[in-house]
Amino acid sequence: xxxxxxxxxxxxxxxxxxxxxxxxxxxxxxxxxxxxxxxxxxxxxxxxxxxxxxxxxxxxxxxxxxxxxxxxxxxxxxxxxxxxxxxxxxxxxxxxxxxxxxxxxxxxxxxxxxxxxxxxxxxxxxxxxxxxxxxxxxxxxxxxxxxxxxxxxxxxxxxxxxxxxxxxxxxxxxxxxxxxxxxxxxxxxxxxxxxxxxxxxxxxxxxxxxxxxxxxxxxxxxxxxxxxxxxxxxxxxxxxxxxxxxxxxxxxxxxxxxxxxxx
Amino acid sequence: xxxxxxxxxxxxxxxxxxxxxxxxxxxxxxxxxxxxxxxxxxxxxxxxxxxxxxxxxxxxxxxxxxxxxxxxxxxxxxxxxxxxxxxxxxxxxxxxxxxxxxxxxxxxxxxxxxxxxxxxxxxxxxxxxxxxxxxxxxxxxxxxxxxxxxxxxxxxxxxxxxxxxxxxxxxxxxxxxxxxxxxxxxxxxxxxxxxxxxxxxxxxxxxxxxxxxxxxxxxxxxxxxxxxxxxxxxxxxxxxxxxxxxxxxxxxxxxxxxxxxxxxxxxxxxxxxxxxxxxxxxxxxxx
Amino acid sequence: xxxxxxxxxxxxxxxxxxxxxxxxxxxxxxxxxxxxxxxxxxxxxxxxxxxxxxxxxxxxxxxxxxxxxxxxxxxxxxxxxxxxxxxxxxxxxxxxxxxxxxxxxxxxxxxxxxxxxxxxxxxxxxxxxxxxxxxxxxxxxxxxxxxxxxxxxxxxxxxxxxxxxxxxxxxxxxxxxxxxxxxxxxxxxxxxxxxxxxxxxxxxxxxxxxxxxxxxxxxxxxxxxxxxxxxxxxxxxxxxxxxxxxxxxxxxxxxxxxxxxxxxxxxxxxxxxxxxxxxxxxxxxxxxxxxxxxxxxx
Numbered sequence: 001x002x003x004x005x006x007x008x009x010x011x012x013x014x015x016x017x018x019x020x021x022x023x024x025x026x027x028x029x030x031x032x033x034x035x036x037x038x039x040x041x042x043x044x045x046x047x048x049x050x051x052x053x054x055x056x057x058x059x060x061x062x063x064x065x066x067x068x069x070x071x072x073x074x075x076x077x078x079x080x081x082x083x084x085x086x087x088x089x090x091x092x093x094x095x096x097x098x099x100x101x102x103x104x105x106x107x108x109x110x111x112x113x114x115x116x117x118x119x120x121x122x123x124x125x126x127x128x129x130x131x132x133x134x135x136x137x138x139x140x141x142x143x144x145x146x147x148x149x150x151x152x153x154x155x156x157x158x159x160x161x162x163x164x165x166x167x168x169x170x171x172x173x174x175x176x177x178x179x180x181x182x183x184x185x186x187x188x189x190x191x192x193x194x195x196x197x198x199x200x201x202x203x204x205x206x207x208x209x210x211x212x213x214x215x216x217x218x219x220x221x222x223x224x225x226x227x228x229x230x231x232x233x234x235x236x237x238x239x240x241x242x243x244x245x246x247x248x249x250x251x252x253x254x255x256x257x258x259x260x261x262x263x
Numbered sequence: 264x265x266x267x268x269x270x271x272x273x274x275x276x277x278x279x280x281x282x283x284x285x286x287x288x289x290x291x292x293x294x295x296x297x298x299x300x301x302x303x304x305x306x307x308x309x310x311x312x313x314x315x316x317x318x319x320x321x322x323x324x325x326x327x328x329x330x331x332x333x334x335x336x337x338x339x340x341x342x343x344x345x346x347x348x349x350x351x352x353x354x355x356x357x358x359x360x361x362x363x364x365x366x367x368x369x370x371x372x373x374x375x376x377x378x379x380x381x382x383x384x385x386x387x388x389x390x391x392x393x394x395x396x397x398x399x400x401x402x403x404x405x406x407x408x409x410x411x412x413x414x415x416x417x418x419x420x421x422x423x424x425x426x427x428x429x430x431x432x433x434x435x436x437x438x439x440x441x442x443x444x445x446x447x448x449x450x451x452x453x454x455x456x457x458x459x460x461x462x463x464x465x466x467x468x469x470x471x472x473x474x475x476x477x478x479x480x481x482x483x484x485x486x487x488x489x490x491x492x493x494x495x496x497x498x499x500x501x502x503x504x505x506x507x508x509x510x511x512x513x514x515x516x517x518x519x520x521x522x523x524x525x526x527x528x529x530x531x532x533x534x535x536x537x538x539x540x541x542x543x544x545x546x547x548x549x550x
Numbered sequence: 551x552x553x554x555x556x557x558x559x560x561x562x563x564x565x566x567x568x569x570x571x572x573x574x575x576x577x578x579x580x581x582x583x584x585x586x587x588x589x590x591x592x593x594x595x596x597x598x599x600x601x602x603x604x605x606x607x608x609x610x611x612x613x614x615x616x617x618x619x620x621x622x623x624x625x626x627x628x629x630x631x632x633x634x635x636x637x638x639x640x641x642x643x644x645x646x647x648x649x650x651x652x653x654x655x656x657x658x659x660x661x662x663x664x665x666x667x668x669x670x671x672x673x674x675x676x677x678x679x680x681x682x683x684x685x686x687x688x689x690x691x692x693x694x695x696x697x698x699x700x701x702x703x704x705x706x707x708x709x710x711x712x713x714x715x716x717x718x719x720x721x722x723x724x725x726x727x728x729x730x731x732x733x734x735x736x737x738x739x740x741x742x743x744x745x746x747x748x749x750x751x752x753x754x755x756x757x758x759x760x761x762x763x764x765x766x767x768x769x770x771x772x773x774x775x776x777x778x779x780x781x782x783x784x785x786x787x788x789x790x791x792x793x794x795x796x797x798x799x800x801x802x803x804x805x806x807x808x809x810x811x812x813x814x815x816x817x818x819x820x821x822x823x824x825x826x827x828x829x830x831x832x833x834x835x836x837x838x839x840x841x842x843x844x845x846x847x848x
Contacts, residue, residue, distance in 0.1 A: 054613060070479075070535035071528065074398075074487050078506060078524050086517045093513070160655040161665075164717075167608045168669035169642025171635075178668075182659040201396020205487055209510065219399075220491045223406040231406055238399065257659075 006236070007229035011221075016233035020215065024237065025108035026096055027207070027214035031200045033111075033130050034137035038199070039192065041138065042145025043181075049146065050153035050176055061150075065143035073202045077136035077209040084132055091132055094211040098125045133210045137202050141195050148191055152184035159183075186257055193249030197242045282540050286533030293530060297349040305329055306340035308347040308500045313338055317516040333518045335508055344500035345523055351501045352530065355412065355485040359419040360477040366420055367427025368470050374428065375435025376458045386432070389425045397422050401484055405493045412495045415488050419481050427473055434466045472541035479534025486527055502527050559623070560584045560644075560728050560760040561607065566620035568602055568611070568784075575840065576615065577602055577784040584777075586727065587758040589751075591771040591792070593807065594781035595824070600764045601650075602784075604730040607762070609634075609641055625727060642673050646721040648731040648750070652713035652738070656705035663701030666720045674724050681723075688719035692749055711742040715749065722753050729754070731763045735770065747773055768811035772796060780804050783836050802828060 006016035049061045085093035097103065097110060103122060105113045111130070114122035156162065157180050165175045204216030211217070215234055222230040296303055306329065315338040321331045332341040374385035404418040438444065439462060447461045448454075488494040489503030490510075502523040509520025561584040568577040577599045584590050592600045605611050607622055609629070622629045625644055629637050649655040657665060663685065670681035682701075689697035692715040705713060714734065721729055731750060735743040751774050754761050763774055771778055771792065778795045780788040780803065788801040799805045806824040 066539075067532075070532060070539070072483055072531075074483060074490075075524070075528055075531065078510070078520065079528075081510065081513060082517065082521060082524070085513055160649050160651060161657040163610050164647060164649060164655055165669075166610055166638070167641065167645070167647045169638055169673035170669070171638070179657050179660075183657065197394070198396045201399035204399050204402055205491065208491055216399075220402060220493075223402055224492060226406070231403070235403065242394070 006233040009222075009230040010227045011225045012227075012230070016229050019218070019230065020233045020237050022108055023213065023215045023218050025110070025112075026212065027200070027203050027216060029109060029111050029126070030130055030134055030203055030207070030212065030214060031137070031196070033127075034134040034199055034203075035141075035192070035196055037134055038138035038141035038145060041142035042188075043149060045142070045146035046149035046153055047173075047176055047181070049150040050157060050180070051173055053154055053157075058150075061146070065146045068139050068143040069147070071140070073136050073140055073199075074205050074209070076139050077133060077206045080132040080136055081209060092129050093132065096126060096129050096213050097122065098129075101125055129210075129212070133203075133206045133212055136206050136209075137199050141192075141199055144191060144195060145188055149184055149188045152187055153180050156180040156184045182256070186253070189249065189253055189256065193246065193253075196245055196249075200238070200241065200245075282536055286537045289529050289533045290537075293349050293526070294353060296346045297353045300346050300350050304340075304343035304346045305331065306343040308339065308343040309498065311337040311339055317512070319516075320518050320522075332522045333516065335505070335516065335519045336512050339500075341505070341519055341522055344505055345502065345526055347500040348502045348505060348523065349526070351412070351495070351499070352482050352485060352527075355416060355419075356478040356481040356534075359416040359481040359485075360474055362416060362420040363423045363477050363481075364427055364470060364474050367424035368431045368466075370424065371428040371431025372435050372458055372463065372466070375432040376439050376462060377454070378436075382432070385428060389428050389432075392422075392425045393429075395422075397484075398487065401488065402491070402493065405488060410493050410495075415485055415494050418488075419484050423477060423480060426477065427470070430469060430473060431466055434469050435462055438462045438465045468541070468544075472538050475534055475538030475541060477538075479531045479538065482527065482530050482534065558585060560586050560588075560625060561762065562621070562623040562626075563603060563607065564621045564623070566603065566606060566622065567618040568599070568606060568615055569618045571614055571616065575618070575784060577606075578836070578839075579620070580781070580784070580786055581620075582779045582786070582789060584728065584760045584762060586760055587754075588777060589754060589761045589763055589775045590777040590779060591775035592762060592764045592779050592781060593766060593768065593771055595766060595807075597783075598781040599784035600766075600781050601732055604647070604732050604762055604764050607641075607728075608645060608647055608730055609637055639673075642669070642724075644726055645728040645730065646724065646726040648714075648718055648721045648729060648734045650733045650736055652710055652717055655717055656713055658705050660704075661701070662703050662705065662708070662716055666701075666716070666723055669720075670724055684723055685719065688723055689716070691753070692716075692719045693745075694719075710738055711746065714738060714742075714746050718746070718749060718753065722757060722759070725757065726759060729759050729761045731761055733764055733766070736766075750774070768808050780807065782832055785836055787832075803832060 006020070008014065009016050009019055012019060045061055045065065049058045052058050052061075081093050084091045092098070101121060103110060105117070105122075107113050111123055111126045114120065114126065153176060157176070159180075162175050162179050165179045166172070170178070203214060204219055206212075207214045207216040208220055215237065219231065219234045221227075222234065312334075315327060315330065315334050316336055318330050318334040318338075319326050320333040320341075321328075323333075326333065330340050330342070332345070334340055335344070370385050374382040400422050401418045404421060405414055408414045408417060444457060444461055447457045452460070485494060485501070486503035486506065489501040490507045492504070492507065494501060494503060505523040506520055506527070509516070509518075509523065512519055561582075563580060563582050566577055566580045567575065569575045580599075580603060582590065582592075582603075592603060594600045602611065602615075606617065607624070607629075611617075617630070624640060627640060629640065632640060656662070663682070666685040666688075667678070667681035670676045670684065671678055676684075685701065686697045689700060694700050694712060694715055700708065700712070700716070708716065718734075734750065735746050738746060747770060750761070750763075753759075761774075763770075765771060775792050778788070778790060778792050779786055780795070780801065782803050787803045788795070788799065790800065795804060796808065799808060803824070806828055810824050
């Protein structure tokens with residue numbers, strides 16, 4: 001263990017570290033895409049809500065994000081399977097990539113390496129496979145971000161410096177984007193940091209729904225088969241991942257807050 | 264002027280009522296179906312009939328009378344399995360949420376009222392616990408303690424007690440500073456008596472609201488664990504195992520996924536709406 | 551619009567009325583005007599509605615307030631007749647604000663430099679270089695040492711007095727014809743107050759900008775203004791040149807206000823707050839007025 005030997009998987013009869021590391025890229029790409037969608041969606045909704053504060057639009061957005069929030073990613077995944085797998089089958093609901101595509105990459109970061117190598121058929125296929133599981137993972141977090149950020153934006157928009165910006169001729173949208181957003185983002189960032197580890201935890205079940213070949217799917221198989229060395233390896237990897245994420249969040253917090261940067 | 268001020272609370276009360284009654288109506292229906300499952304269910308939920316496999320629901324061509332919501336890949340009646348599945352869903356949600364509540368609320372009360380060393384240990388434990396993503400935690404716990412309904416319930420209680428402990432601790436701390444607590448103590452009441460007879464009744468509304476939310480969470484966790492085949496054996500009808508089956512047969516029999524999913528969706532939404540509604544009603548800050 | 555270049559006044563507020571949604575009136579038919587280069591003090595106790603006039607002119611009234619009547623003319627242009635977009639542009643072109651609290655009026659997440667130059671470039675269409683030179687020159691003019699370093703600083707690195715200097719420089723930067731100074735010294739300590747006051751007066755005289763100076767301090771009024779509007783409960787009590795306000799105040803409330811100012815009360819006379827009887831009497835008169843007003847409206 002201490003020498004980095006994680007043993008051999010009982011069911012798959014291969015070294016655990018090799019198995020686990022081969023699956024990690026799939027889960028990382030999925031989580032990062034989900035995070036990107038959650039942040040983009042959440043920030044957009046918060047900005048629109050703050051821009052239209054006090055109107056029916058804001059109330060509508062609040063109600064929607066409240067409803068979205070009370071439904072977990074597991075259910076969203078299944079809803080998407082029905083919507084885009086059966087009712088309007090535009091996206092693939094199983095796997096990570098079209099099996100017809102020949103991938104001879106050096107890493108398992110299909111999307112990332114595909115972009116670097118200019119293999120856009122690979123990128124297109126992985127993205128269309130990732131979109132639904134990523135959206136399912138992203139929706140609850142997006143709603144959370146939208147609620148918190150809008151709240152903070154509305155508080156910042158009462159500050160004198162935003163009033164001053166309005167007097168200087170900036171439009172309300174530009175006041176929100178240029179003056180308010182950066183100050184309102186700090187508490188949101190803390191939330192995103194904590195919730196990102198939860199989002200990665202959610203990949204376990206969402207990968208299962210979409211038969212996505214990631215760590216989570218492997219974890220469930222390992223649990224069902226009581227493959228203890230494999231379970232151990234996956235748990236350690238997840239733990240390491242969470243520690244790294246927490247470090248990154250702390251780092252970006254310092255970058256965004258000038259007061260901390262200058263000590 | 265007078266008209267406006269009089270109309271506002273009336274409108275608010277009506278909206279509150281709707282948010283209260285719709286979830287209660289659905290949950291009541293589910294509860295009745297669960298209690299009287301053998302009487303209500305049109306078919307035997309376990310009976311397989313290969314002649315009747317993948318029958319569509321009654322409103323579609325090729326359906327059979329008596330199989331209202333169609334059948335699954337083994338010819339089992341979807342509606343009957345859903346009705347029997349409601350038994351397991353409600354049983355788990357009741358038992359698991361109550362266990363979670365007793366465990367978490369007790370720790371929260373102790374931490375909030377006794378403070379000091381108790382508080383430090385419990386709060387630190389809550390912090391550590393909440394750093395783990397719950398779903399991953401649940402899967403791992405089941406891996407350790409084994410599959411089955413008891414371990415599902417144990418897993419829920421072991422993971423989610425922090426939700427109660429955190430909130431109840433904070434509320435207890437607020438209550439403990441109130442004058443009535445002092446006067447009870449001055450009157451000679453013992454600390455434990457004061458905690459149970461003076462503080463507990465005042466934090467009870469929050470406990471009930473949290474209990475509602477927790478029941479919704481328990482339903483979901485049970486569904487997730489039976490979806491990945493880590494709950495009770497897959498022959499037994501649970502909403503989660505039906506959903507797993509429906510997911511596999513998605514291209515041949517979508518109804519096997521759709522109907523249990525709707526049931527699960529409405530149940531979860533009902534519990535959380537009730538919980539949120541109660542929370543807002545009792546929250547002194549929001550009033 | 552034809553009169554815009556011949557119109558003599560920088561600002562005309564005519565019969566302005568503002569009310570809460572429940573009908574409670576905060577400003578009652580307030581009228582005042584500013585000639586180019588003139589400083590008018592707007593005095594009154596807190597709650598008199600003096601800040602609200604400046605906010606109404608700049609278009610930054612709280613959203614729950616509504617304008618019940620009257621007109622605001624900025625350099626002869628009717629602000630009330632404009633679309634929100636034109637109004638914002640017009641106000642930004644000719645007016646600026648020196649805010650009350652320098653601690654909250656600078657964005658904590660942005661450097662000082664862009665906070666001054668951004669509007670110059672993005673609203674007034676200046677080149678970056680011209681905006682930067684102007685900002686540096688003005689920071690130097692408001693006695694900030696090492697303007698280059700301050701431009702690179704964040705607000706939390708500056709003292710309250712320095713921040714107010716920065717805000718004064720920012721207000722004068724686009725060469726506005728009107729500056730609304732909303733109690734710009736109240737949040738500062740006494741020694742800094744005097745410097746800031748002197749600075750505003752000097753810059754005002756150098757640039758010939760008209761200033762609407764909102765304050766509750768009769769001592770400040772004497773130092774800075776040529777004209778005074780005295781406000782009580784949203785109603786103008788007296789409008790007169792500054793010397794006359796102090797030598798020969800016409801309204802009893804003005805007299806009471808002067809008497810309540812420590813520096814202007816006689817040394818052998820004890821400091822006397824505005825008497826409650828006077829306040830009650832004035833309030834009664836305004837209430838009767840409001841009642842008559844409502845009767846006329848029906």
